[in-house]
Amino acid sequence: MGTTHLEPVQEPKYWHLKTVLNEALDSEFAVGEVLPNERELAARFGVARATLRQALEQLELEGRLQRRRGVGTTVAPPRMGVSIGPAQGSWPGAAGDAWRTVGCVEAPAPAAVARLLGEDPDSAADAGTLVHTVRRVRMMHGQAVATELLYVPRTSVPGLPETLSPATHPRAVLRELNRLDLESEDRAVELGSARAEDAKQLERLPGAPVLVVTTRYVAAGRVVAVAVATYRADTCRLTFGDTGSMEITHHDGAEQRQAS
Amino acid sequence: MGTTHLEPVQEPKYWHLKTVLNEALDSEFAVGEVLPNERELAARFGVARATLRQALEQLELEGRLQRRRGVGTTVAPPRMGVSIGPAQGSWPGAAGDAWRTVGCVEAPAPAAVARLLGEDPDSAADAGTLVHTVRRVRMMHGQAVATELLYVPRTSVPGLPETLSPATHPRAVLRELNRLDLESEDRAVELGSARAEDAKQLERLPGAPVLVVTTRYVAAGRVVAVAVATYRADTCRLTFGDTGSMEITHHDGAEQRQAS
DNA sequence: TAGTGGTCTAGACCACGCT
C-alpha cells in the first residue's frame, strides 16, 4: 500500500478508496494484522479523515475489517457460517448447541411478539399474554455472534410450576418446550441495527448492523414460541439448508496468511 | 415534531435524534409523506447537518425512511416480505414467479462461483468451467427488489445447442434446467453493499446495503446451478419456510395512515 | 433553474483500551 495519491476520477473518492484498500487488503495484509491509524491513512491517500472513514465503514460492513475504539483497525477473518434451522438441533435448548442462557423473566408480550404468536390484535392491544422471556447468547469460536429473545407463552408450557427460582427458571422452560414435538418453523431475516442492550453483549457499539432472524415455532397446529435473534452482520454468514456443507469458511483473497 | 432542541444527555446526539425522529415518524407522519429537508431538520434540532444525516442514515438502514437525491426524504412503507425458497416455485424459471430475465452470456465461472459449484480448487485456478450466466431481476409491487446472477455449467444442461441467439438463450437455459428434478438447496445469507451494476437496477446508489443470498441447487447428487441474488436490504424482509404465513406486511407503528 | 440529497474538507473534542 504505497503513498498512492488518487488520480482524479469522476467516481466518489471514498468509493475508489474502498476499491484500493480492498485490493491492498488481499495482497498486502494478513488476517488479524493492524492497519495504520485513520489519520495516517487519510494523510497517505491525501483525503480528509471523514472521507477515509466512509471507505472503512463500508469495508467493515462487508466484513473485511474490524475496528475497535482505543485499539485500532484490523483485517477481519472471513465471515463464519452460522447454521440457522431446521437442521443442527436448533429447536431451542437442544443439547449440544452453542447457546448460553443469560436470563429469564415472565412478562406480558410486546405487541409485535403477540402478533407473531397469532393473537387477536384487539385483545393483544390492551392485555398482552404472559410469556416467559428467555434471553440467550450464541457463542462460536469463543465469540458472541448472536443474542436472542425467546418468547414462550405460559399456555405453551402448562407443566411448569407457578414460581421458579431465577437459576432454574430458564432451564425449566426450555426443558418443557423440548417435550413438545415441533411441526414446522417459519423464519424471516432482515437488516437492523443493534439496540444498546444487544450491542453490549455482541461487543459492538449501539447501531451496529445486525441480521434479525425471527422464528415462529409451530407444534400441534399452534405457534408455541417465537424467537427474535440478532446476529452480528459483520462477522456472520447465515446458512440455511440440509447439509451445512456450505459451512466452508474460506474466502476469495489471494493468500490467507495469519498474523502473529 | 416541534422545535425540540435536544436536552444535554450523555448519549450520542445522532442516537438520541434517531429515537426522537422514530417516534415522530410513528405519531406524526403518514407513509409516503415527505419530511422537511436536511438543512431545515438540522436547524430545527440544533445540530450540524452531518449529525442529522447520521440519524437519517440509520433510519433508512432500518427501512423507516427512503431518501432520493433531488427529491427528498419520505416515510417508507413497512418492509415487504419476499419469499425465499424452498416454497413458491423458486426453482429458477418456474412459471408464475416474479423474475424478469434481462440477459445471458456464456463465460468462464469466477473463482468464487467455481468453488460453490464444487470444482477442484486447483483446476478452477487456471481454467474455470464455462457457465451460462443468466442475469435476472425480481419485481414486486412494480418495484425491483433483487438482482440475481444464475450460473449454470454447460455440463448441467447438455441438451442445449452450441450456439443460441441472445433472445432465446436465457429462456432455453432455464427450460433445460427445469427438466432436471431438484433434490435440495443450500442457502446462505449475508450483508453486502451493492456493486455499481446491481445498484443501478435496484434504483439505489452504489454501496447501498443489500442482503446477498447464495443458493446451490443440487440434482442427481451434483451441484447443477448456483445463484447469487442481491436483495435491497432497506425494503425487503426475506421469509423462509413452509407456509409463507409470515408474509403479513404490517408494522408496529401506531396509525398506518396513507399519504395522498 | 431551484431545491434536494450526496460528497468532501479541516478542524475540534470525547470515550475507550492499553500500559
Added chain:
DNA sequence: GCGTGGTCTAGACCACTAA
C-alpha cells in the same frame, strides 16, 4: 497518559430531479 477510533461542527461544492 497516550493513542486509538467515535462524535460533532460549519462550512463548501457537486449531481440529480422536477418544474
